[in-house]
Amino acid sequence: MKNVFLWPEGKVLHALCKAYSLTPLKRIEDRLREMFPSGYPVLCTSGRSALVLALMQSGVKRNDQVGIFPYASHCVLDAVSRFGTPLNGQGAISANIRLVYHQWGYVQETNLPENTIEDCADTLCRPGTPLFPAGGRYEIWSLPKILGTTSGGVLWCRDEFTAISLRKIRDSKLNGSFQWLLRLLLSRFSGLYNYWQGAEGGLLNVSRLQTGEILAAIHKWDKIVSDRQKKLELVWPYAVEYLQRPINRLPSVVPLKTEILETELVALGINTGFRMFERVELNKSRFLEKVLPLPIHQDMSMKKLEGCLVVFKITLSNNGI
Numbered sequence: 001m002k003n004v005f006l007w008p009e010g011k012v013l014h015a016l017c018k019a020y021s022l023t024p025l026k027r028i029e030d031r032l033r034e035m036f037p038s039g040y041p042v043l044c045t046s047g048r049s050a051l052v053l054a055l056m057q058s059g060v061k062r063n064d065q066v067g068i069f070p071y072a073s074h075c076v077l078d079a080v081s082r083f084g085t086p087l088n089g090q091g092a093i094s095a096n097i098r099l100v101y102h103q104w105g106y107v108q109e110t111n112l113p114e115n116t117i118e119d120c121a122d123t124l125c126r127p128g129t130p131l132f133p134a135g136g137r138y139e140i141w142s143l144p145k146i147l148g149t150t151s152g153g154v155l156w157c158r159d160e161f162t163a164i165s166l167r168k169i170r171d172s173k174l175n176g177s178f179q180w181l182l183r184l185l186l187s188r189f190s191g192l193y194n195y196w197q198g199a200e201g202g203l204l205n206v207s208r209l210q211t212g213e214i215l216a217a218i219h220k221w222d223k224i225v226s227d228r229q230k231k232l233e234l235v236w237p238y239a240v241e242y243l244q245r246p247i248n249r250l251p252s253v254v255p256l257k258t259e260i261l262e263t264e265l266v267a268l269g270i271n272t273g274f275r276m277f278e279r280v281e282l283n284k285s286r287f288l289e290k291v292l293p294l295p296i297h298q299d300m301s302m303k304k305l306e307g308c309l310v311v312f313k314i315t316l317s318n319n320g321i
Contacts, residue, residue, distance in 0.1 A: 047119075228250045
């Protein structure tokens with residue numbers, strides 16, 4: 001039985017089969033621009049390299065404090081610390097520049113300063129959705145977390161001049177073909193991860209070997225959105241009560257109200273485990289809450305999802321909830 005995690009899993013064989021396509025980067029960026037005309041896309045090797053470009057363009061220096069979010073991954077910490085000084089906790093809000101994570105696709109903060117970098121790594125947007133929901137200068141996507149590709153990221157810019165400038169910086173870097181192959185090997189040889197992450201933070205040009213898989217996934221965008229919407233409607237009645245139901249920005253998971261059925265979900269092949277979710281109130285106060293995220297992305301079949309909900313209802317009933 002295949003386990004399902006917070007995000008879809010990339011398919012290495014599919015990526016290799018699409019490597020021959022050698023799609024021009026401009027073709028992908030033009031397609032993304034058509035789909036989301038409120039921003040200008042810069043295709044990157046990963047979400048992390050998109051963050052590196054955003055920090056570079058923002059002029060962050062070593063003595064600048066960069067506000068980060070709770071439980072930021074070491075990938076984020078590594079990228080930020082190459083330029084500035086990461087700052088967590090309450091002090092993060094008043095830092096020189098903030099990296100705001102719309103966790104799992106849920107936007108809880110708006111009207112932020114323009115120098116904000118919005119981390120929307122796992123947000124699936126309907127075509128036409130306005131970008132920069134919090135008012136930031138940049139929006140970052142991770143294509144593996146959104147489309148289930150093996151690689152790729154997008155840095156969205158507010159103006160075309162900035163996007164052109166960042167593409168020139170990207171194109172001036174070394175070709176990322178070896179880095180892309182290294183990433184594919186991670187599925188079999190996890191010990192190679194440290195080598196991959198070391199080079200990824202240094203910024204590489206996008207390999208045309210990876211573009212065929214990315215374009216093929218973009219062609220399935222509407223299908224993925226439709227599937228996600230159906231699953232969201234099915235699961236949302238059991239979501240934590242303080243979140244507003246997403247309309248155009250679709251999450252990868254739905255945080256469940258209870259902590260009492262992790263064992264049952266593991267038996268069904270759901271291995272997300274309990275996670276900490278940052279709850280932001282209207283008065284800007286913040287709380288970390290323990291939730292059980294139920295995946296609704298493309299790796300979760302409707303049959304398995306319905307089975308999870310049956311178990312969930314039985315568990316709630318047995319516990320008098």
